[in-house]
Amino acid sequence: MGSLDASLVCDLPPFEHMARQDIAALLERARSIRVEKGAAVFGQDEAAHSFFLLLDGHVRVVRVTPDGEQVIARYISSGELMGIAQALGRSTYPASAIAAVDCVVLAWPGAMWTEVVSRYPGFASNTYKTVGSRLQDAQDRIVEMATERVEQRVANAVLKLAAQTGRRTEEGILIDLPISRQDISEMTGTTLHTVSRLMSAWEAAGWVKSGRQRIVVVEGHKLMLLAGGAK
Amino acid sequence: MGSLDASLVCDLPPFEHMARQDIAALLERARSIRVEKGAAVFGQDEAAHSFFLLLDGHVRVVRVTPDGEQVIARYISSGELMGIAQALGRSTYPASAIAAVDCVVLAWPGAMWTEVVSRYPGFASNTYKTVGSRLQDAQDRIVEMATERVEQRVANAVLKLAAQTGRRTEEGILIDLPISRQDISEMTGTTLHTVSRLMSAWEAAGWVKSGRQRIVVVEGHKLMLLAGGAK
DNA sequence: TCCCGTGTTTGACGCAGCGCAAACTCGACC
DNA sequence: GGTCGAGTTTGCGCTGCGTCAAACACGGGA
Numbered sequence: 001m002g003s004l005d006a007s008l009v010c011d012l013p014p015f016e017h018m019a020r021q022d023i024a025a026l027l028e029r030a031r032s033i034r035v036e037k038g039a040a041v042f043g044q045d046e047a048a049h050s051f052f053l054l055l056d057g058h059v060r061v062v063r064v065t066p067d068g069e070q071v072i073a074r075y076i077s078s079g080e081l082m083g084i085a086q087a088l089g090r091s092t093y094p095a096s097a098i099a100a101v102d103c104v105v106l107a108w109p110g111a112m113w114t115e116v117v118s119r120y121p122g123f124a125s126n127t128y129k130t131v132g133s134r135l136q137d138a139q140d141r142i143v144e145m146a147t148e149r150v151e152q153r154v155a156n157a158v159l160k161l162a163a164q165t166g167r168r169t170e171e172g173i174l175i176d177l178p179i180s181r182q183d184i185s186e187m188t189g190t191t192l193h194t195v196s197r198l199m200s201a202w203e204a205a206g207w208v209k210s211g212r213q214r215i216v217v218v219e220g221h222k223l224m225l226l227a228g229g230a231k
Numbered sequence: 232m233g234s235l236d237a238s239l240v241c242d243l244p245p246f247e248h249m250a251r252q253d254i255a256a257l258l259e260r261a262r263s264i265r266v267e268k269g270a271a272v273f274g275q276d277e278a279a280h281s282f283f284l285l286l287d288g289h290v291r292v293v294r295v296t297p298d299g300e301q302v303i304a305r306y307i308s309s310g311e312l313m314g315i316a317q318a319l320g321r322s323t324y325p326a327s328a329i330a331a332v333d334c335v336v337l338a339w340p341g342a343m344w345t346e347v348v349s350r351y352p353g354f355a356s357n358t359y360k361t362v363g364s365r366l367q368d369a370q371d372r373i374v375e376m377a378t379e380r381v382e383q384r385v386a387n388a389v390l391k392l393a394a395q396t397g398r399r400t401e402e403g404i405l406i407d408l409p410i411s412r413q414d415i416s417e418m419t420g421t422t423l424h425t426v427s428r429l430m431s432a433w434e435a436a437g438w439v440k441s442g443r444q445r446i447v448v449v450e451g452h453k454l455m456l457l458a459g460g461a462k
Numbered sequence: 463t464c465c466c467g468t469g470t471t472t473g474a475c476g477c478a479g480c481g482c483a484a485a486c487t488c489g490a491c492c
Numbered sequence: 493g494g495t496c497g498a499g500t501t502t503g504c505g506c507t508g509c510g511t512c513a514a515a516c517a518c519g520g521g522a
Contacts, residue, residue, distance in 0.1 A: 063374055071374045088363025089356065094370060118352070125320065131362060132319025138369035139325060143294050143302045145376035146420030150509070180469065189377030194509060196471060212469060212518060381479065411499065425479060427501060443488060443499060464522090471516070478510095486501070492494090 012079040014053060014130070018122045026120060030106040041083065041097040041105055048085035048093050050107040054078050057103025058165060058177045062186075063095045072186045074137070075100065075177075077164055080130070086113040087127055100177045145189055148227075153188040154198050155227040158208070162217045171209055172218035180213050243310040245284060245361070249353045257351060261337040272314065272328040272336055279316035279324050281338040285309050288334025289396060289408045293417075294326045303417045305368070306331065306408075308395055311361070317344040318358055331408045376420060379458075384419040385429050386458040389439070393448045402440055403449035411444050 006024040009015055015023050032055070035041055041052060041059060059076040073095050076082050085093050108116075117124040144153055158175070166173040181192040181199065188195070199215075202208045207223060209216040217223065237255040240246055246254050263286070266272055272283060272290060290307040304326050307313050316324050339347075348355045375384055389406070397404040412423040412430065419426070430446075433439045438454060440447040448454065 063370065065374060065378050067378075069378050071377045073370055073373070085363075087359060088366065089360035090363050090367070094367055117356075121349070128318060128359065128362075129320035131359075131366065132316075132321050135319065135362065135366050135369060136321070136325055138366060138373060139294065139304055142304070142369060142372050142376065143296055145373065146302045146417075147296050147298075147300050181471095182469080186377075191510060192470080193472090193511085196469095197509095200471070412501095413499080422480060423500080424481085424502085427499095428479090431501070466521090467519095469516105469518085471514100473514085474512090476509105476511080478508100479506105480508095481506085482504090484501105484503090486499105488499085489497095491496085 009053075009055070009079075012053075014079075014081050014123065014126050016122075016126055018120065018126075022120050022122070026108075026116070026123065027106070029112065030108050033105045033107055035099045035103045035105055037099050037102050039099050041099065041103070042093045044094065044096040045092050048083065048091055048110050050083065050110050051086060051113065052081065052083045052097075052108075053106040054080050054082060055104040055106055057105075058100040059103060060098045060100045060183075061095050062098055070186050071189070072183060074134075075161065075164065081127060084113075084127060084131070086110045087117075087124075088131065100179075150188065150190045150194055151198055152227045154184060154190065154195055155223040157184055157187045158215060158217065159220060159223055159227060161215075162220065166217070169216065172216045173220065175215045175217070178213040179215060240284075240286070240310075243284075245310075245312050245354065245357050247353075247357055249351065249357075253351050253353070257339075257347070257354065258337070260343065261339050264336045264338055266330045266334045266336055268330050268333050270330050272330065272334070273324045275325065275327040276323050279314065279322055279341050281314065281341050282317060282344065283312065283314045283328075283339075284337040285311050285313060286335040286337055288336075289331040290334060291329045291331045291414075292326050293329055301417050302420070303414060305365075306392065306395065312358060315344075315358060315362070317341045318348075318355075319362065331410075381419065381421045381425055382429055383458045385415060385421065385426055386454040388415055388418045389446060389448065390451060390454055390458060392446075393451065397448070400447065403447045404451065406446045406448070409444040410446060 006020055006027060009027065010018070010020060010023050030053070035057070042048075042050070044064060054076050056078045058078075059082065061073040061076060061082070063071045063073055065071065076097070082097055083093055085091070144156065148156075161175045161179065162173045165176045167176045181195045184195045185192045199208060199210055202223070203210060205222070207219045209218060237251050237258060240258065241249070241251060241254050261284070266288070273279075273281070275295060285307050287309045289309075290313060292304040292307060292313070294302045294304055296302065307328070313328055314324055316322070375387060379387075392406045392410065393404045396407045398407045412426040415426045416423045430439060430441055433454070434441060436453070438450045440449060
């Protein structure tokens with residue numbers, strides 16, 4: 001809490017091309033919060049009182065359907081903005097954000113957004129860039145769900161996670177957050193059973209190693225072949 | 232072409248809360264274009280040279296997958312913005328926009344966007360509101376694709392079209408643009424065969440009437456029951 | 463160390479919906 | 493009015509994957 005050094009965050013995409021003093025001014029108005037694993041940063045349909053920057057950790061963005069099923073919209077990694085409902089003229093959060101591990105988050109009051117836009121246009125434009133790629137991602141996923149079959153989608157999801165949160169180890173690329181078969185199934189619109197079967201097959205082929213809430217990608221290129229060949 | 236009266240468009244959502252003279256100034260810098268049925272307003276992966284407002288007609292936003300399949304992202308109706316890639320910091324269009332009927336479109340040079348943002352903040356904020364609901368829509372569709380089965384998705388798509396472009400007739404609500412089974416299948420991630428079978432069943436039940444590129448919703452509430460019950 | 467709970471694996475079975483194929487119908491154009 | 497092509501309908505077989513069910517394994521807490 002209190003004063004946070006601008007130099008810690010000035011390289012993050014949301015602050016790109018901003019003057020150091022503007023960054024410092026922005027940080028000054030943020031509250032820093034610790035969120036422990038499993039807790040919600042914000043909840044679906046809740047009034048959007050704040051917008052956030054994830055400083056450290058990983059956050060799962062989840063939607064619950066009317067009949068209680070969960071769909072994982074995306075994982076947020078440190079350095080990314082989240083809960084920017086007010087930038088898009090919405091008064092509630094469209095999904096819940098659940099800490100996948102213990103996290104540190106910066107929070108700004110939502111009412112500040114309009115002021116931010118006029119005072120720090122660079123920050124606003126960076127934010128909209130984020131929104132743009134998020135819209136892009138969403139459309140990509142729609143196309144994927146509409147045209148690809150389960151094995152390809154699961155391979156894609158694993159590869160995306162590996163690229164986003166992967167850590168090199170001697171075994172291969174470790175997905176560096178606790179993630180269950182169930183989670184993967186909620187990212188890909190299938191069941192944990194099917195995911196388990198697929199991962200078993202990949203493990204038998206030596207493409208991945210996996211355990212309880214743990215996945216290591218050994219031969220990523222084999223998965224890429226499944227997930228759409230060329231590209 | 233040339234001077235377009237601000238009063239014609241000032242009630243459209245993109246111009247909400249804007250001063251009449253600002254609207255007029257904006258319009259002055261737009262080119263008005265006629266696009267005939269089947270022609271593209273802009274193309275996927277093309278450099279984003281302009282952004283657009285659909286004045287009259289209906290436009291299909293389509294993505295083509297690497298292996299040649301098409302997915303319909305959405306239909307745009309008159310009064311909506313489209314191709315606003317530069318507002319999101321993108322340099323190419325993520326999809327193609329094809330006129331579903333003869334259309335009239337306003338086009339602004341893309342390079343103008345930054346100027347627009349600073350000079351007409353109301354317009355920018357309206358634009359971002361649009362983006363927000365589009366992102367919302369996209370997420371909704373992901374959830375739908377992940378959790379609902381084909382019949383429900385098709386019912387949803389038909390209802391959405393009816394709500395968006397429907398015209399009351401004595402038979403029921405007519406979807407007022409030429410739309411094939413194939414189109415519906417590309418909106419829902421299924422095949423034209425399955426769509427045809429479903430629509431035949433609905434027609435037999437008296438819920439819809441349909442013909443060649445033509446759908447009339449007779450008993451919308453029956454479709455809603457399919458498409459997620461309560462809500 | 464043992465126990466218990468949560469996550470995972472695997473099998474058996476059924477069916478929604480896709481692929482393929484063929485026939486039909488309507489509208490447009492000559 | 494006849495012809496042609498695009499859009500539609502319908503049947504049939506097959507299969508990917510969901511559902512149900514049961515056993516299994518790992519890790520953390522007592």
